[in-house]
Amino acid sequence: MPEFRAGSPEQVSYLEELVRAGLLTQTGVAGVYARGPEFERVRLGFDGLVTRTAAPEAPEALYFPPLLPRLQLETSGYLGSFPHLAGTVFGFDGDERDAAEQLAVASRHEDWGAFQTMSDLVLSPAACYPLYPAVAARGALPEGGLTLDTGDSYVFRREPSSDPARMQIFHMREIVRVADRDTVISWRGEWRARAEQLLGSLGLQIELEIAHDPFFGRAGRMLASAQRELELKWELLAPIAGGTQTAIASSNYHEGHFGDIYEIRTAGGDTAHTGCMAFGEERVTLALFSSHGLDTRTWPSGVRDKLGL
C-alpha cells in the first residue's frame, strides 16, 4: 500500500465542509472525489481565464486523454525519479475459466492482481509528457520554436491523503514552450510575472517559492537539492484549508532533458530546451473557496466577473 498522507485536523474538517456544501463528493478512496456543479463552474471559469491569458501567444492546443503509452513513461525518466507516484494500467488476457476464477476472487474483495497483466498504457503523470514525442514526430521545430497548450488534462499521482488539496487525480493545465535555451528561459520569466498577476487578480494571497519535485529515495534528495540550486522549479503558493500554504501553480525548466530523449531539434539543429507553466486547477479552485468562502454568490464581484460566474 502507498503511504497515506494524513491531512491536518484543519484540512480534514475543511474537507468535511466542502462535502457538506456539495462542492466535493467522496468516492470511498482517499483523494478521489466527484466535483459538484459549483466547484466545476469555478474550475472551468479559471480554465477559461488561462485560455485568455495565454491567447496573445497563440499556443497550439493538443488535448490528450489521461492515459499515456507505457513506452513514454519508460523513456521519460519518470520511473527513476517518481516510481512511487506512477500508476500503470493492467488488464485481463485470460480465457473463460480464468475469468470465472478472477470473478470469484474479486467478489470476495481479495487481491485479483494475479489475473491481470500489464498493458501498454499508464496513467499520465503530467499534462505535458505526451506533447514531447508528438512534437518530435514532426521533425525540426519551426523558427522560434513552439508554444503548446494541454487544455485541462487529468493527471494521476498516487498519494492518497485526507487533505482535500492532495488529490490522486486532478486537472493540470499546462502551457509549454519548446525552443532554444534563451527563448525558453526568458519565456519562463514572463510567465512568472503573468501567473502571479493572474492569480493575484483573483484575490489570492500569492507567495513565490523556489521549489523541488518530490523525488524518490536517497538519490532523490540530491536531485531535489540540485533542482533547487539551479532554480529549475518555482511554485506559486496560496492558502487552502485553514491557511496552509499550498502550491497551486508551478513552472519547470527541463533544460535539454526532453529534447535529448525525444531528439527534438531547433530550426538551427540544436537540442531543444523545454519549459512549462502548470496550473493545478482543483487547487486553484480550492484556494478560491478558501479565500472567498464556500458560497460563490458572496465572492467579490471583480472575481466573479473574471471567472464568468
Add this chain to the structure above:
Amino acid sequence: MPEFRAGSPEQVSYLEELVRAGLLTQTGVAGVYARGPEFERVRLGFDGLVTRTAAPEAPEALYFPPLLPRLQLETSGYLGSFPHLAGTVFGFDGDERDAAEQLAVASRHEDWGAFQTMSDLVLSPAACYPLYPAVAARGALPEGGLTLDTGDSYVFRREPSSDPARMQIFHMREIVRVADRDTVISWRGEWRARAEQLLGSLGLQIELEIAHDPFFGRAGRMLASAQRELELKWELLAPIAGGTQTAIASSNYHEGHFGDIYEIRTAGGDTAHTGCMAFGEERVTLALFSSHGLDTRTWPSGVRDKLGL
C-alpha cells in the same frame, strides 16, 4: 495481449485523413489519440447541446474523474460480463532497491509488471457507474426519484483497434434516471425521441437498433440474447468512415440491477430502477465530420449554429 480489432481499409484510411487534417494525433498505442482544437471545439459544442436538451429536466450534475474505486467494479457485476474490457490501476510499493531493479527492466522495455501491485482504483468503464453508490449514500430517493448528469466523463474500454471510432478511452456523457420502474421506463421512451431528434437535427442519418452489450464468453451470448429480447438496450447509429453504421448513442435499462446492489430505495421503499441515456462524444464528433466533411467552415450553417461554431 488483448485482441486487436483491425479496422476495415476504409476505416484505416479515414483515420489517416483525420490525422492529416490535424483532428486526431496518434500516440503510438492503437485507439488512444490526442484531439486537435477543431475536433475538441465540435465535441464541446455537442456537449453543450446535450446540456441544453436536458435542461428542462434540471438534472443534477456530478463530475467524476476517470477512476473508480476497485470495490465498485467488484460489486457492479462488470467483471462477470466484461472482464476483457476492464482496466485496473497498479502501483509501486517497493523500496529503493526494488525501484532500481524496476527501472532497469523498464529501461529495456521488458515487462516490469512483477514490481507493480494492484491498487484500490480501476479505470471507469461507464460514466454512470460511480453515481449509484453516491446516490445510495444519501438514503431513500426523494419523491419522483432523481435525474443525474455525468458531464463529459472519460471512460475506458480495452479494445485496441485501428478503426478511429473504436477508442480505448473517450468521453461518455450520460443522463441517468433513478426512480420507480414505470417512471424510468417512460423517461427512456421520451429520451428515445429526444435523442433521435437531437442527432437528426445535426444532419446525421440516424438509425435505431435494439442492441446488446459485448458480453464475454459463451455465457455472455445468453446474456446478450436476453438483453435484446427484453429490449433493455437500444442504440442510435450513424455512418462513420466510409459509411459504416456505428453506435453513437445508446440507452440502457438496468431494471433493479443497481438498485439491488447498492440498496437504492424509492421514497415508497421499493428497490429503485435505473436507466441511462448515453452519448459517445468522440463518435458523435466523428459522425459529424463523416457527414459534413473535415472542414467545419463548409458545414451547413444550421449545424454550425447549433454547435456554436
